[in-house]
Amino acid sequence: MSTLSTVTDSTIDEEVEVTAEDLRAAIDQAEPGALLMSMVHVTGDLALLDEFEDILADSRSASAGETAKTHYGASSDAAVVLPGEFPTDVVVAIRKRAHEVLTTDVTPRLGVPEPGLFRRMAALCTVSEVDDEFIPILLEQGGFELGRRRVPVTKTPPADLDVIVIGAGMIGLNAAVKLDAAGFGYKVFEARDDIGGTWSRNIYPGAAVDTPSHYYSYSFELNPNWSRYYPTGPEYLEYMHAVAEKYDLIKNIELSTSVLSADWDEAEQKWTVVTRGADGRIQHHRAAAVVTALGVLNSINVPDIPGLDTFDGTVIHTAEWDPELDLTDKRVVVIGTGCTAVQLVANIVDDVAALAAVVRSPHWIVPEKSVVNDVPSGEKWAMKHLPYFQNWFRLKAYWLASDNLYMMPRIDPDWAATHLSVSALNDRVMQVSLRYLDQTFPDRPDLKEKMTPTVRPYAKRIVKDPGFLEALKRDHVSLHRASPTSVQPNGVTLSDGEFVEADIIVLATGFKVEYASFIDITGRNGEKLSDRWDGGNDPRAYLGIQVAGFPNLFVTAGPNAAPNHGAGHNITSEEHVHYIIENLQYLVENNMSSVDVKPEALAAYNERVDESLDKTVWAHPGEGVTGYYRNQQGRPIVPCPWRLVDYWTMLREPNTDDLVYTSRRAE
Structure with a gap:
């Protein structure tokens, strides 16, 4: 015994x-x-x-x-x-x-x-x-x-210094937890009928997180029960539901409620937020501050392929997956090159009669056996x-x-002048991927050639392989290094002239980067955020969070805030929410009603961002590179240029020299 x-x-x-x-x-x-x-x-x-x-x-x-x-x-x-x-x-x-x-x-x-x-x-x-x-x-x-709180906490937030949070994904739930703990009244509006953000939306077969599960979670809510080292989408959504239940967040979340607009009232020092519920009812809400917790990727990216609407079979985007869709014995064409396409192909290959993977520009793919491993x-x-x-x-x-990965995307000009990779360190990742291709396709030089990228490593996201390359070797799978040029009622014509018959076309083509500018947000003097950001093409924010002329608006996971060299979206979530709480508490402690960033501070910060990013592969990825990291002019708008420790340190408390405040009116 x-x-x-x-x-x-x-x-x-x-x-x-x-x-x-x-x-x-x-x-x-x-x-x-x-x-x-x-x-x-x-x-x-x-x-x-x-x-x-x-x-x-x-x-x-x-x-x-x-x-x-x-x-x-x-x-x-x-x-x-x-x-x-x-x-x-x-x-x-x-x-x-x-x-x-x-x-x-x-x-x-x-x-x-x-x-x-x-x-x-x-x-x-x-x-x-x-x-x-x-x-x-x-x-x-x-x-x-x-x-650790940095702004001294000596006063309780007044009831009229309340907050509206837009979105109930990772950042929205985090904001709810921390606002409640700090004593601020809040309301969360979520357009979908469930919390969870991307993990309630992306339910395609194989949907999973590509950041280790024991890290891709809140630092204040560790979860010892992960079944795998990299969590599946459903398991991660379950974690988020557990967090919402533990902290009793649901009572302050309105689901199926879209935010249509937000307007700043300078005289009242309030935001008016207009929402539309599932029943179509329009409501107006007032709050002192607005937090956009919308993530980076919002609207689905549907490629403009001539004839797509003439297809006799099923066309489906991975972000609008129908769990009732039966792939059994179907001829399936998957269009896409990134993490989603890789996960999907690896997980449907056993179900379909034929599978055609259409890859225009492959990512660098690295082996990661723990991606599919259970935690013992x-x-x-x-x-x-x-x-x-x-x-x-x-x-x-x-x-x-x-x-430890910070130098991976940074360019050594002498090295980059004579190599596809941008530095000796960057080259190590490339050699891992090339060796993986060699080991996977020893007898299939055709597949190896098609899956060898021509872009520099880190110019596009590095992909961890859940079984995609092995799936490509199956007899009923074909790989096409091409783009779809047109769709006919019974299939897809590709840029190499080949025609692929299909019953189902899957668009694994991701999302558009829009940040918060797709919502009608109006700041001081009637200025629209979408106009300031050129329709979303050139977003710029101080610390990736604040925009001059938009007091008490906090854009989380904003421009140039993503830790693209490593870690995950979860650390951005915690950094930004911490910074927001510190700013709001500063208002409380100093009898202020609003905070705004000085235009010159916003400009100076973004000059430093551009200067630092100009030394990275994100700004100079090479010819023919497309992707969501950069805008139409080639400016990187997603990656954060700083080390994680540096950015985390910047966000510990507000730098009042860069900010301007409005005092509360006497009662």
């Missing part, structure tokens, strides 16, 4: 039984860096850090003199050590030591460490150098502590029950996919 003990699980707030069998499985399956850190928390024994720093140093010393082996440059038969991974001998030592020191009493004896110790633990966990500047963001993003039961148990394990696991996922 196993020895039992109990530990309070902070995630589910109930006592659980810890058995020796559960513990053994966790030790054998858990990520070793996070496991080692959890050992330190449970035992309180800092000598474990000395021990494994020495073991790691000895292991590195033993391998000194060998050719460095990394996942970028190792041959297929080499013993590969990935960035952030321990050598095999160190992993064995960690698991052995864990079996020796961990018992069914997993009560933590060490809480959140002070910064110096935390830095040391983070460096060992990630097998990296970790500088002091990263400690605050790692403490927050690892879920060790809530985001032992590691899921560790997430729930080993103290701080999931915090360190999350921290490591963030660290390896964030500012």
Whole structure:
């Protein structure tokens, strides 16, 4: 009989039984860096850090003199050590030591460490150098502590300083949680009949997040129950519903309610927001501030293909997927090149009679076996029950996919002059993809040629393969490096002259970048946001959030705010919401009614943005590159130019030198 003990699980707030069998499985399956850190928390024994720093140093010393082996440059038969991974001998030592020191009493004896110790633990966990500047963001993003308020909180927000949030996706729900916690009244309007944003909309087969699940979530609401390392769309939507339920958000969310317009009343220092409900009823709402939580990609992109409306079969866009659509024994044409097309093809290939993948300009595709991997039961148990394990696991996922990748899209002019890649570091990603193509298509040079991109790596999004390349080798699958030129009642004619018969045409062609300008937003002096942004073609905002002349309007996930070199939309969500709360609290503390950005501060900020982006592949991707990163003139309007730690730091509190305020009127 196993020895039992109990530990309070902070995630589910109930006592659980810890058995020796559960513990053994966790030790054998858990990520070793996070496991080692959890050992330190449970035992309180800092000598474990000395021990494994020495073991790691000895292991590195033993391998000194060998050719460095990394996942970028190792041959297929080499013993590969990935960035952030321990050598095999160190992993064995960690698991052995864990079996020796961990018992069914997993009560933590060490809480959140002070910064110096935390830095040391983070460096060992990630097998990296970790500088002091990263400690605050790692403490927050690892879920060790809530985001720290910077503006002093001495006053309660008045009832008339309320907020309307447009959208109930990742950022909208985050805003609701934080506004409520800070004491601000709020209302959320969501056009769709469900919360979840893109994850209630994108329900095509294989829809999934391409950021690790244990990181692609709120830092204040870690989830130990992810079934896979990369969550499927339905599982992520389930997570968002759980967050909404836990924080009782639904009472303040109006679903099936579209926002038609927002107008600033300078005299009253209020926004008037006009909505239309599912029944067509038009309503007017007043609020002191408006937060647009609409994401980057909103309206679906339907290509203008002559004859598309003459097709006798079914035409469907992936963002308007009909779950009742039966693909069984159908001839299907999939038009698209990005993540959506890759996920869809890999997940419908077994159902269809014939599948034609039409790829105009392929992305660089890299192998990522964990994309389709389930989280083993032992590691899921560790997430729930080993103290701080999931915090360190999350921290490591963030660290390896964030500012370590910052230089990837940045151009080395000398290198780029003679290479397709833009730098030696950028070339490593390209070589990974090329080697993957070699390994996948050893006997199919035709497929390899068609799937070899001509654009520089990172000019378009890097795609992680969920089985797409393998699907292309199937006998009933054809790959076409072409564009559709016309549609006939029974099929599609391609730019190479080939005609493909079809029963179903799937448009995996993504969305248009519109930010908030598709809503009729009017600021001071009657100026329209859409006019300021040239119909959405040239959006510019201070910190990606504020626009001069539009007081108390906060555009989340706005222009040049996306962390395209790494991490995920979730960190943008938290950064922007934090900044909004700090601005609103500043108004409360200083008896102000509104905040606006100075035009000169807006202009200066965007000059710095353009100057920094001019050194990246996003501004100079090469000939023939299209994609949503850039506007019609080729200016990058989506990517953020800064390191994540720099941008996060900029958004800790308002820089009042760049802002202008209006005092509240005397009652």
